[in-house]
Amino acid sequence: MTAAVFDVAVVGAGPAGAAAALAARRAGASVLLLDRAEFPRDKACGDGIAADAVDVLDSLGVTGVTDGYPPVADLRLIAPGGTEVARPLPRPAHTVPRRVFDARLVLAAVAHGAELRRHAVRRVREDDAGVTLDDRIRARVVVGADGAGSVVRRALGHPVNPDGHLAIAIRGYAPAVGTEQLIKTTSARWPAYAWSFPIGDGTANVGYGETLRGAPLTKAYLMARLCELLPGTEPTGLRAHHLPLSTRRPPPARGRVLLAGDALSLINPFTGEGIFYAVLSGALAGAAAAAGPHRAAERYAAALGNRLGRHLRHSGLAARLTRRPEVVDAAVRAARRDGAVFDRMVDLGLGDGVFDLRTIGRIGAELLHIALPPS
Structure with missing residues (x-):
């Protein structure tokens, strides 16, 4: 029996991959969604879901992703010199643990007709007729949404971001103090900051991150910096992750292979935010892929530039x-x-x-x- 050839294969089922699958299915394409993990699964992140990200998901027909997690109306920002500003956000945000948020998006993609398969992609090979993953999965177009260590990105010949364009952060969960989002910056090891984002159940996502500049940073060091900036914090569930900043992005696509989210280094260099970029780039990539392999790369690059080009220059x-x-x-x-x-x-x-x-x-x-x- 001849193996099925999918119109679109999406590598990585995080927010970018799920959004790509949703967009491709809305366009009528057959979609295979691949991830090495079984959902629900944890993902190191600040868990902040901005209103702009919810807007993108609404446009894909996905609702209820923040249900059960109350809106966070206010933000307090502390500058390196100690000056503070506390104001209402232009639109409320939410803090939704990625174990919940990502699983909801995957379930939505499956409900819209995407096939979900647990599989760790290791090889990507493109030819005139399509793209082969691990010599066994065939697709007309592939979307690489497999995160900061993207296998698909490496297959296109793009290295990881260099120092100065790559950050590292550690996050955990601790009792919430207050109901506002808090970002506390520091001139030591600048650019660097700590955060506390209340979830609404009495706990908060807390963390610390800084830009890498040569020497590797240990978990003990990152934890010490977190506790220095947020005294009294005793987080559990500590995990660290890399943040490839958008100041050093590879080309978004080549041939039949497109990149989205962290795989495309779409992390806001100003704040470290990546969920909005992930769902938006995923949606654009999925739509471009579903339109067929002919000029898919050009179509996606144009859509991404039209939608985010000016913003990325300003950020x-x-x-x-x-x-x-x-x-x-x-x-x-x-x-x-x-x-x-x-x-x-x-x-x-x-x-x-x-x-x-x-x-x-x-x-x-x-x-x-x-x-x-x-x-």
Whole structure:
């Protein structure tokens, strides 16, 4: 019997892969969704689900992904110099453990007709007729959504992100203190910050991350930094993970093979957020793949550029500017004075926002104030 050839095979069933499967199924393609893990499974992450990510899932016909997890309305941001701003988020966010969130997306993909198979992909081979995975699975187009250590990405010849464009974070769970999201930055080992995101059940996702710059960082070191920034924290379930930042992205596709989510280094360099990027890029990749192998790579690259190109340029600029802690101090001061600046910063860090002249002007004025304090 001849093995089935799927229109689209998706490698990795996290948010990017599930969104790709959903989009491809909505377009009528036959879809095979592959993952090495059995769901539900844990995934090291901040667990923050921004409203923009929920919007993308709504457009794919997926609802209820945040059910049972109350909205988080407020954010407190502490600058490296100690300045604080606490304001309502432009739209409430949620904190949903990835064990729950990812499983809900996978169930939605299966309910929409994707075939889920537990399988660890190790080899990817493309030819004129399609793509072969591990000499046994055939598809007309493949979407690589298999995370920071993507096998599909390596098969395309793209190395992992170098130092300066790769971060590492550790996260665990601890008793919640308050009901607001907290991000506490620090000038030590900058850029670096700790976070506490309340889940709504009396616990919070807590963690610490920083950009890698040469020497490897140990679990003990990361834990010590977390406890220094969030005193009294005694987290359980500690796990570390790498964050390939969007400042060093490979080409999004080649031939019949497309990349999405972390496999494409789609992690916001300004905040470390990746769920919105994952579901959006996955949806775009799934739609491009379902349209057929002819010019699939060009179709996907164009869609991604149209949807995220300007934002990625602005978030990359923000990452470069904020290499100086005093710029973050100025931005937080500006956000404390002006709610519109706060909202713009949140949209840039959690969604697809961009800078505007007002925000640039307000931050510039605060920088000038820091450089030239009143006599």
